[in-house]
Amino acid sequence: MSRPALLDPPSTAPAPGTPGGPPLGLLGRLAGLSFRRRRLTVLAWLLAVVAAVGAGAAWSGEFEADYTVKGSDSRAAQDLLSERFPGQAGDTVDVVLRAPDGVRAAEAQVDRLLAELAAVPHVQSVDDPFETPGALSDDGTVAVAKLRLDVVNPVDVPLEDSERLVAVAEEAATAELQVALGGQTIAATEQGEIGSEGIGLAAAALILLLAFGSVVAAGLPILTAVVGLGVSASLVGVVAGVIGVPDWSTSLAAMMGIGVGIDYVLLLVTRYREQLAGGRDPYSAAVSTAETAGRSVVVAGSTVVISLLGLFAMGLDYMRGAALVTILAVLIVMAAASTLVPALFGFTGRRVDALRIPGLRPQHGASPTWTRWSRLVQRRPLVSAAAGLGVLVLLAAPMAGLRYGFPDSGNNPEGTNTRTAYDLTAAAFGPGANGPLLLAASLPAPGDAAAVEALAEEVRRAPGVASVSPVSLSPAQDTAVVTVVPTTGPQDPSTETLVRTLREDVVPQATAGTGTAVHVGGVTASAIDSTDDVAKRLPLLVGGVVALSMLLLLVVFRSVALAVKAAVMNLLSMAAAFGVVAYVLEGGWAGQLFGIDTPTPLPAFIPVLMFAVLFGLSMDYEVFLLSRIRERWVATGDNSRAVAEGLAGTARVITAAAAIMVAVFAAFVPSPAVFLKVIGIGMATAILIDATVVRMLLVPAVLQLLGRATWWSPAWLDRRLPRVHVEGRPEHHVELPEPHLPGPRTAPAPA
Known part of the structure; x- marks a missing residue:
């Protein structure tokens, strides 16, 4: 078998972009300009980082994500309460209290704790567990007090305030009184930050050193990724000031920016080293790299952007925000790959393999090991294809049992505040107490809650209902709220069945002809609506x-x-x-x-x-x-x-x-x-x-x-498709030992 053509002697034809050589495309001209004006190019990128940091500091917005579904019943309930009954619309924190000798025996200690918690910013009111029906367990050892916040979205509570809630609870806990806090605000506090970007960069640096065997060659992708991350991460806040961006999207955008940035520059550095090994001078090697691998980078990056643009079709605001900041990160690393990398080639020149790691020998061109592997696969293509397909089918099999829904505090690690609060509540009041439903009713006239009272009685008799709270009226007496505790947990399919039964049967029948509009809401109902909505759009x-x-x-x-x-x-x-x-x-x-x-x-x-x-x-x-x-x-x-x-x-x-x-x-x-x-x-x-x-x-x-x-491809299609040379024109960049022009594609030879 002949050796790979990339190892053949270089062509004696003039290099692209040199006198007498073939003309350059846009990427080649851009790379040539960046190579020649390398100091100016690097300075421009450094200024871009400074400008992005400044813009982020001056115009950064707050992260927000609305996971409710527009037009859904749960969203209607949320909007009704926000407008007419704000005391019931905000996020809540559950203060779960457990005393082996009875919570009432520690009433003075509980009162002091609740008073301290009420003084923390964003706590609007506290439901006294000794006066709230159903807040004390049957044996009296567990009680739940609710802190009602003045924000709907948990991320709107500053971290220092939620941490203060946790600290107050920890200080109040004694051997006689166990205190645990539950709710989305506390869960967000416990999640914290783990420095994923640093871990990813460190691992990437090690892999690049092993792949290239050279500090300089390995450093180019890392340096480019860091510069791109500096720009994109700083601009996330600016995007958040214009469109709703969830807080978790910053990690996703950073990981994507680092990952694709390093991948793209890895491809460019590999091609540049091949060009140098083939006899090109640094300038011609950089230009040819841009005309070949650089075009692959643009096409590859475009496919990522196209895929992310598909998220806009989902019609979900938080998904648009996440897609936008991630697309921004990808576009910035594509720009860095097209300009900053050729400039860095200008500084390294032929010293791209400098500072070699002892024991690691830089390798160029095709790999004999992979050549042998490919030939092995090609000798038994049916067996190889069947083996690969079998592995994929085997791995995909568990997907049939995949359950969709939102994890709750019961899925958090043991020992966390939220997991402890969840387990104590479930043991004392039943699993459904961790995912109550809210019936929000718009009354036909102030104080006219007769239909809601009748509805509450009907709901009590519905299968799957553990308890129903007394009817609560807004200050204006025009809105009523009823809390329904299911017998099953938030993730149980039976809870979803109950929600659908209430919406389709119980509520319509109980309120027909009364002029009372009732919506079934709450966190659990909202999660069900969100899952259904996404499934329809997928x-x-x-x-x-x-x-x-x-x-x-x-x-x-x-x-x-x-x-x-x-x-x-x-x-x-x-x-x-x-x-x-x-x-x-x-x-x-x-x-x-x-x-x-x-x-x-x-x-x-x-x-x-x-x-x-x-x-x-x-x-x-x-x-x-x-x-x-x-x-x-x-x-x-x-x-x-x-x-x-x-x-x-x-x-x-x-x-x-x-x-x-x-x-x-x-x-x-x-x-x-x-x-x-x-x-x-x-x-x-x-x-x-x-x-x-x-x-x-x-x-x-x-x-x-x-x-x-x-x-x-069909002849009629081939004539209509535009000519796009992804890797440039190979004859201009590598030696072609056997010049060949493929024959007509309308009648291919059999395999």
Whole structure:
């Protein structure tokens, strides 16, 4: 077998951008300018970081996320209470008190505690457990007092105020009185920050050192990612001042910026080193890198942006905010890859492999090991394809049992305030006490609550109801509230059945003809509505993102088979990742490895978010690999050789890039927040599967089976598609030992 063409002697033809050489494209001209004006380019990026930090300090907005569904019954209940009964509309903190000798025996101590808590900012009122019906357990050992806050969204409570609540409770606890706080505000306080960005960067630096064997070569991707992160992270607050941005999106945007930034620059540095090893001078090498790998970066980044734009179709405000800041991070690292990296090449020149790590020898060009692997797969393509498909199906199997919903405090780690409060409440009052429903009623006339009283009696007799509170009227007597405690917990399917029964049967029948409008709300009802809403919109997202990505690949590679193959394989790899997530969420031995010790539902917005991000990242590796395979196909006209040499030339880059991505997303896993933990597990698993089973096994096997049909497209379509040279024109950048122009694609030879 002949050696890979990238190891052949360099061409004697003039380099692109030099006198007598071929003309440069936009990226080549931009790289050349950045290389020549490298000091000015670096200074411009440093000024951009300073300007972004200044803009963030001057115009930063507050993070906010409204997870309620517009037009839903739970949203109508929330709006009604916010407008007419604000005392019942705000977020609440549960103060759970347990005294073995009886809570009344510690009444003086409880009163002092509640008085101190009432003095903390944002606490609007306190429900006295000794005067509130149903707040004291039957045996008198457990009581629940509610702190009613003056904010609806828990993130609107400053961290120092929520921490003060926790501190007051801890100071009041004694051997005779156990105190635990529950609620979303306290849960947000306990989650805190874990420095995921630093963990991801440290892991990426180690992998790059092992991949390049040189401090300088490994430092270029890290430096570029840090500069890009400095700009994008500072501008997140500015975006939050314009559109609602959830607080967790900052971590997602940072991880994406770091991950794709390092991946893209890794590809550029690898190509630059190959160009130098092939005999190019630093300037020509930088320009040729931009004209080849630089174009792959632009196409790959565009697929990520397209996937994230699909989140706008979901019609969810918080999802738009998360998508916008993440797109911003990706665009900034793309700009840095196109300008800052060529400028840094100008400073390093031929010393890109300087400061070598002892024992690690820099490697250039194609890998003989990966060449042999590709040939092995191609000799048994059916067996290889069946093995890869079998692995994906096996991993995806647990997805059939995936439960959707919002995790609650019962899923938090044992020993936390919120988990303790949840367990004490469930043991004393039943599981449904942790997820009460609210019936919010608009009365036909002030004080006319007869229909609501009759409704409360009907609800008491409904299956699945543990208790119903007395009717509470607003100060204006025009709104009434009834609290309904189910017999089952917030995540139990029976609770969802109860919500639907109340909305569809009990409430309409009890209020018919009375002029009383009643809405079923509360945190549990809101979670049910949100899950249903996302589930209805998910097919639109999947269909839109897949169709746009296939169209992009069709234009880039001019092949129907490649576009379809990419979509199918990406969907299979994501199904496998969701299967792993489902298995972990079961709370068995796999879940306990990651700190999930109870069966936990998956918030419906997480699959949406993961799909958009992962589909784009999977397309990154698809573009990196297929660009090089197509380059070798154009050079040789031999599909089998093109696959082997293309895989050998990119496998090291893809595996290193995937390892970095896995490390970056795995940094989410230690997070106390269940949804961040799940995002980390799912994304790290998906990238690992995609870069190993899919790219290194299924792709070469399937392309071998397709043969020349891999590059086929109908003649009428081929004439209408624009010409896009993703890797530039290979004949200008690498030696083509066997010049070849592919024949007509309308009648491909059989595989």
